[in-house]
Amino acid sequence: MITYPTPTAIASSPIQEQIQVAMQAVESAMHEAVNSEVQVLRDASRHILGAGGKRIRPRILMLTYLALGGTDMTYAAAPAAAVELMHTASVVHDDINDHGVLRRGRPSVNAIWGRTFALLTGDFLFTAVYQLMAPYRDLNKLLARAATALVEGETLQADAVKNNIFTREVYARIIALKTAALFQAAGEIGARLAHATEEQAEALSQYSYNVGLAFQIIDDILDITGDESKLGKTAGIDLQQGRGFGAVKDDKNGAAPDDPIESIKRKILKGNRLQEARDQAAALVDMAIAMLDVLPENEAKNELVQIARLVVDRDY
Template identity: 40%
Template sequence: MMKQEYKNRLQTIADNVTNRIDVLLSQTDAPYDELKRAMAYSVNAGGKRIRAVLAAECARLFGASNEICIEIGCAVEMVHTYSLIHDDLPCMDDDDLRRGKPSCHKAFGEATALLAGDALLTLAFAVIARMPKTVSANPANCLRAAEFLAVCSGMDGMIGGQVMDLDNEENAAVSPEILTQTNALKTAALLSAACQMGAAVAGASEEMIDCLGEYGYHLGLAFQIIDDILDVTSTEEELGKPIGSDIENQKTTFVTLLSLDGAKALAQTHTQKAAELLKQLPDPSFLVELTQDLLNRRT
């Protein structure tokens, strides 16, 4: 795939997801304007919509309509945004900035931010549940997609990883194995879910769903390792959030465990494993570009 074609498709999916989320947030008659503003503020705060893009592209690969692709992308993006809102709260990472803007709790207060995250989480499952009606998706496939999202964002996935991450802050001797398990749950699980949800909603085979789950695992670990590297090598302007916080908080990361060069090498290894898995897919050219793009990102 040509680089410009890749960039155009990436932007088109992201724009379509953003526009659809705006519509979905406007469809409620609930009189809670402050809550809706907080939800919209966070979900439209920027970012490349990577998880939404993965879900949409994996659905497209197995024949889903554009409407189904975008709808499933919206669902995973809502869950991702909810997790960021909650991660930034004082009881978690206590971050004041997110993508160069005040975090949701700084802009709207802690209570509203907490509820905005809850509302996005629950709306995501409503979106999937309505897909047989809104975009003529297969009901059984939607149920399977919802299961992937629930498991990978719950205590056996993202939330479990956050618990481990908090525990690790109290542990001065976090091993590489524990750090890998933490980030496999906290970061990689939702990336795997995005891929599996897309494939499942399109009716892909179990073999392809499993392949994409493993792809998401390696992609997610590489993604987190690059995040650790950027916390050391990037700038606040590039990242849109404070840098150096891992060192300041004496947090164990892949960089502190392996050195900067060691972390870069490990990110490359996981990226190569992810790329190798893509060879099993019917048309992997877009995902090949995305995989390499994430390895080389600066923001």
Template identity: 40%
Template sequence: MTTLTNLVRDDLEACNRLIVARMDSPVALIPQLAAHLVAAGGKRLRPLLTLAAARLCGYRGDRHVGLAACVEFIHTATLLHDDVVDESALRRGQASANALFGNKASVLVGDFLFARAFQLMTQDGSLRVLEILSSASATIAEGEVLQLVTQNDTATTQEQYLQVIEGKTAALFAAATEVGAVVADRPAEDAAALATYGRALGMAFQLVDDALDYSASQAALGKTVGDDFREGKITLPVLLAFEGGTEEERAYWRRVLEDRDQRDGDLEHALELMHRHGTLDATVARARDYGRAATDALGRFPDGPERRALADIVEFCIARAR
């Protein structure tokens, strides 16, 4: 991660300046809430991917800076809305915006950031870029709604789960990398390869996140451990434990996730069942499969610091599970 950040440091600093400038507003609550988000940090992974993908493709202009900021605005807007939907109290180890400012302010500032993102898209002037990023925004919303529909339903299939994470996470990773090739005016095959890389990386990233929700410390996770369990989210560690469980174990999962009848010790029992069936290791193994697909997609590009840094990001995302 440090290698990639250092590689595009000047571009990233320009992106950060643009983000701060575009978060400004005469409506005082908007920059106030936005400042809280900026202060909370974050790795800027998605805009880094846009910056690095453009450099990988030989681009030497500055359009990628605005598009990287656009990608970060889309991501941040979805976080604001997600935290309201999930009633999350923590984000990146600090109080979430909705916990500090309330749900209404968080939703409305999220809308403001989406609008800023679309301003940046149109200012870029490329219809292809607009198509990629607007389609990703719609897909993210669809993924979130599908997750809401499948939440608390133990009949959810692995295919539905993968559809959820492809929508809510991988779509923006794919768009972030694909636009890097588009601004560089590279062939469609290069853009498709970078989209494949981004999508596979996003799938790996979310799979690791879903495993970490049951295995990380709160400090490392940046949010409360077990949030997915308490909200009744159906993630791969749960699906695998349910599918491989006895009828008694399945009845337990239905009680805690479908009926939302959660008692003292239930989270610990969930962890015990996951370890018994090896579902956390299996989830990380699936993430590694996607990680290999992401690395393979870079094969059509010549070796160099940008390609190596993008390959390293794959390992960085998966290594979080250690």
């Protein structure tokens, strides 16, 4: 099974060393950005950042930067940190709306500090994004657009749940807005920081957008197949047996999760659609990888290929 590299494993080649340096710079930038004098904001922000996460968005940004010859890790790390903090802000606010008590294996900010401080911590992370990006002039336009898209996507999702209009078309629109737009900004910002040509910037924008769509589709599949374990079955077995998720749908009353979003994801991705969704994610990743042809051959490009493949070939 392919897993994301861990710090102890990655210092094995020059590119892995570069990535390690890059991602360490991102962590430093994030921690510095949330170093508020207001203790609860600092503590709550550090709590959610300290819980880790895949850091896939800043990793893509740093890799598109490296792949185009960028060398100033500190310069690129601040926008990469901003992208991750934008995602983190939305996660903190999500946990308020969804009453989430666990996040990344830790109690959510909401669970520890309560709703008021979780709301303010999310707001604070938004403003930290803004502060980090402020010196980056026109690149602000890219992240601002993605930030609006993210909130619009979250809102469409909440609206779809409330009004029970969760069609596949609505689902496609939601994931484009709430996930793919921020991935897209990450890839394009990394490219533009490294003075990409318009063609390269556009291609890396498309690469990241498609990786983002695939990432969210797989995330939703994992959410659902993860729930299956509650039914005493493992997802892997169901999938190996070709039953996909369809086997579960009729057990709805017996074992459906009480989260309406989960239940709706089940409807969207039921039956053959689970395999269709996997196929779609795989196709998106293939398209993404094809976009990388604009890049010179180098190790960072290979890493971008690898990340895209990992997105569909992961179990967490």
